[in-house]
Amino acid sequence: MPNHAITAENLTYRYGDLLAVDHINFDVAEGEILGFLGPNGAGKTTTVKMLTGQMRPKEGKATLLGMDVTTQTEKVQAQIGVCFEIANLYEQMTGLENLKLFAQLFSVKNFDARALLDRVGLGERGKDRVEGYSKGMKQRLMVARALVNQPRILFLDEPTEGLDPVSAESIRNLILDEAKRGVTIFLTTHDMLEADKLCDRVAFIDRGKIAVLDTPHNLKQQYGKRRVKAQVTGHDGKLENREIRLDTDATATDLQKLFSAEKVITIHSEEASLEDIFIQITGRGLA
Amino acid sequence: MNINRIFTLVKKEFLFGSKNFIFIMAVVMPVVLTLVISLLVGTLFSGKPRLGIVDQGHSQLTAKLDQLDYLTTELYPSAELLHTEVERGALDMGLVLPADFDRRLQAEAETGMDLLIWGESLLKHRTILAVSLVRQIIDVAGREIPVNTALVLLGEEANILWDVRLFPFVVIITILLGGMMVPATSLVEEKVKRTYRALLITPASLRDILTAKGLTGVILALFEGLLILSINRAFGSQPATLIAVMIISGIFAAATGIILGVLVKDISTLFTVIKSLGIFLYAPAFVFMFPEIPQWIAQIFPTYYLLNPIIELTMNNATWADIATDVYILIGLTIALIGVAGFLARRALDADA
Numbered sequence: 051m052p053n054h055a056i057t058a059e060n061l062t063y064r065y066g067d068l069l070a071v072d073h074i075n076f077d078v079a080e081g082e083i084l085g086f087l088g089p090n091g092a093g094k095t096t097t098v099k100m101l102t103g104q105m106r107p108k109e110g111k112a113t114l115l116g117m118d119v120t121t122q123t124e125k126v127q128a129q130i131g132v133c134f135e136i137a138n139l140y141e142q143m144t145g146l147e148n149l150k151l152f153a154q155l156f157s158v159k160n161f162d163a164r165a166l167l168d169r170v171g172l173g174e175r176g177k178d179r180v181e182g183y184s185k186g187m188k189q190r191l192m193v194a195r196a197l198v199n200q201p202r203i204l205f206l207d208e209p210t211e212g213l214d215p216v217s218a219e220s221i222r223n224l225i226l227d228e229a230k231r232g233v234t235i236f237l238t239t240h241d242m243l244e245a246d247k248l249c250d251r252v253a254f255i256d257r258g259k260i261a262v263l264d265t266p267h268n269l270k271q272q273y274g275k276r277r278v279k280a281q282v283t284g285h286d287g288k289l290e291n292r293e294i295r296l297d298t299d300a301t302a303t304d305l306q307k308l309f310s311a312e313k314v315i316t317i318h319s320e321e322a323s324l325e326d327i328f329i330q331i332t333g334r335g336l337a
Numbered sequence: 338m339n340i341n342r343i344f345t346l347v348k349k350e351f352l353f354g355s356k357n358f359i360f361i362m363a364v365v366m367p368v369v370l371t372l373v374i375s376l377l378v379g380t381l382f383s384g385k386p387r388l389g390i391v392d393q394g395h396s397q398l399t400a401k402l403d404q405l406d407y408l409t410t411e412l413y414p415s416a417e418l419l420h421t422e423v424e425r426g427a428l429d430m431g432l433v434l435p436a437d438f439d440r441r442l443q444a445e446a447e448t449g450m451d452l453l454i455w456g457e458s459l460l461k462h463r464t465i466l467a468v469s470l471v472r473q474i475i476d477v478a479g480r481e482i483p484v485n486t487a488l489v490l491l492g493e494e495a496n497i498l499w500d501v502r503l504f505p506f507v508v509i510i511t512i513l514l515g516g517m518m519v520p521a522t523s524l525v526e527e528k529v530k531r532t533y534r535a536l537l538i539t540p541a542s543l544r545d546i547l548t549a550k551g552l553t554g555v556i557l558a559l560f561e562g563l564l565i566l567s568i569n570r571a572f573g574s575q576p577a578t579l580i581a582v583m584i585i586s587g588i589f590a591a592a593t594g595i596i597l598g599v600l601v602k603d604i605s606t607l608f609t610v611i612k613s614l615g616i617f618l619y620a621p622a623f624v625f626m627f628p629e630i631p632q633w634i635a636q637i638f639p640t641y642y643l644l645n646p647i648i649e650l651t652m653n654n655a656t657w658a659d660i661a662t663d664v665y666i667l668i669g670l671t672i673a674l675i676g677v678a679g680f681l682a683r684r685a686l687d688a689d690a
Contacts, residue, residue: 066570102538103537104534104540123544127538130538134531134534134535136531138530138535139532140349142353152535152539154342155541157342240453
């Protein structure tokens with residue numbers, strides 16, 4: 051049985067009468083990347099806040115690296131890094147000063163701020179004030195700040211949201227590098243493609259409950275419809291769509307019939323995306 | 338609470354908060370206000386006439402001159418040093434008394450003394466010093482002047498100089514700007530920019546963060562307060578007690594600032610609240626400014642209990658016994674404010690999360 055870096059037991063939070071997180075249970079193994087997926091207002095951020103000690107659960111318990119988050123908050127926070135969705139940097143300070151401030155608060159000895167800035171591609175801009183940074187640069191600095199204390203668990207809340215493809219890719223590479231180093235990553239996103247690329251397992255959260263938690267591969271196997279889509283020329287010369295499901299008894303016959311009876315223009319196989327599966331499970335999209 | 342983390346956060350407040358408009362105001366405004374008041378209605382740039390004395394025989398004249406509160410007197414060990422000090426303008430006048438000055442004066446024998454005058458001293462200072470000197474010499478000689486002087490007081494009998502009336506106002510502005518406004522604006526900015534969230538996921542606790550902000554306010558209020566008192570030469574006879582009272586006043590102001598910072602959502606609302614609270618905060622200074630108003634009214638306002646001990650110590654040479662009750666009330670109010678600030682901070686920031 052793997053060691054669990056994160057354990058949530060009946061984790062619950064209410065804002066007045068609104069049940070934002072509803073008795074959720076899950077584990078994340080050490081070194082695993084877990085994608086926490088769901089639409090806005092599903093309870094993702096509230097869950098992260100409870101896991102990182104920013105909010106006390108109304109019920110249930112969160113354990114990180116064997117420590118109760120509620121009673122050992124300071125010890126837990128020394129071992130984690132958090133990258134927020136909205137940039138909250140000290141904009142009057144330079145990038146270097148931001149990192150050094152947090153290194154001091156984490157009591158990091160021999161901290162090399164410049165090396166960390168180099169890692170996120172901001173080495174040249176370290177002495178510039180953050181207020182002059184672009185959105186992508188700020189987001190990269192946020193990720194760097196989350197890494198200041200060499201955390202064992204990294205919480206990333208929509209780290210690539212609204213970024214240009216180059217910045218987004220550099221952050222994804224950084225996440226994969228950290229995972230290789232053995233860091234457990236809790237990735238909150240509603241970008242299903244990103245989750246599919248990066249995550250070992252994904253959890254779908256909807257209306258405060260975890261609807262499903264599994265590997266992307268298993269989810270596609272379980273919920274996906276493997277099929278072939280073809281475009282053919284109809285009797286009147288117009289293009290028509292044909293769809294043949296794979297893995298059925300009739301698949302071979304249907305394919306043979308398609309090629310013998312119709313003029314096939316294009317043909318390609320399709321597997322379900324995580325978004326399709328999410329809609330199938332929850333009955334609604336991610337927007 | 339962790340001292341290192343609090344120190345790191347205080348350092349951050351001074352290094353980066355000092356670029357903030359309110360921080361600059363808190364540093365500059367009290368000094369400017371003091372200088373303007375002193376220039377327009379006060380005596381800062383003229384001051385009291387300064388007399389240096391070299392007394393070679395423990396003359397009664399030295400003691401009598403020293404008792405005059407409208408002069409500043411200082412004893413010097415040698416005539417050479419006195420000469421140097423007058424020449425460089427540190428004194429308006431220097432007086433060298435021979436060893437047998439009193440005896441010869443009282444024996445109606447001829448005697449002399451050297452009087453050194455700084456060439457650039459004000460005429461009014463020279464006049465005050467000369468008249469005072471003559472009056473005290475006659476006193477030491479034990480003779481009567483064959484003239485009776487009838488004093489006729491014109492204008493208000495209880496006239497108080499405007500620089501004295503405005504001094505409490507300067508003191509309260511100094512303490513509240515540095516002690517209250519700086520922590521309040523800093524906390525509101527952290528909330529608006531959500532940077533406090535980033536701090537709260539480090540091992541720094543909410544208590545560390547609030548303590549650092551409060552401490553910044555206390556240090557600023559104390560530093561500015563001491564600067565203002567230095568400019569006004571108003572340390573009184575108990576400087577240690579005065580500094581202790583100013584530290585407690587700074588904590589009172591900082592706790593009020595934290596409460597405001599926790600409750601208020603943005604900077605413009607903060608300024609609106611401060612404007613509304615202004616009369617409540619500054620009321621004791623206005624009451625002190627106008628002695629015609631019954632002075633007990635000032636006691637209704639909490640800031641009276643920080644202002645009154647400072648005014649009593651600086652202007653009326655009060656002792657601990659004179660101000661003890663006010664200081665105990667101030668300590669009580671401060672403890673209550675710290676409790677309220679802690680409670681509200683936890684509740685408000687939780688709700689904000």
